[in-house]
Amino acid sequence: MEKVDFTIAILSNKTPEVIYQTLLDVRSWWWGLYGVEFTGNSENADDVFTIKAGDGAHYSEHKLVELIPGKKIVWLVTEANLAFLENKKEWVGTKLIFEISEKGERSEVKFIHEGLTPASECYDSCAPTWTQYLQTKLFPLLNDKRDS
DSSP states (O other), X not given: OOOOOEEEEEEESSOHHHHHHHHHOHHHHHTTGGGOEEEEOOSSTTOEEEEEETTTTEEEEEEEEEEETTTEEEEEEEEEEEXXXXXXXXXXXXXXXXXXXXXXXXXXXXEEEETOOTTSTTHHHHHXXXXXXXXXXXXXXXXXXXGO
8 A cells, every 4th residue: 555645735825935934933823723832943954843732632842854945844753742642652753844836826835744644543633633723724824815
């Protein structure tokens, strides 16, 4: 069976540079969701930040491992404690990738959780949660109201 990482994409009316800056400001779009606590930094190579949610039921630490201005951001999950899973560290070693490209007069933003596949224990709960979260919290920041 072919490995298929969780992926979701949208088109945006923002420029790749504006999208890139928005994505780097993790605190602006991941902060405050369902009582999420954000600590650390997320703007420069080797920055580390942590996300804690659900009274500690979800904890993950992310290291910024790749930056290509206006094109790509990659975070490596270096620590995880997902209390709702049997394998609480399943996310460790996975990557959260944002790829930005131009599509005509618009930009495409593709999110890939590399390592989150249908064979993953977390997939059935994490894939829909990523979809809902990105569609309601991040993607609206990347589009004007007329494009939402």
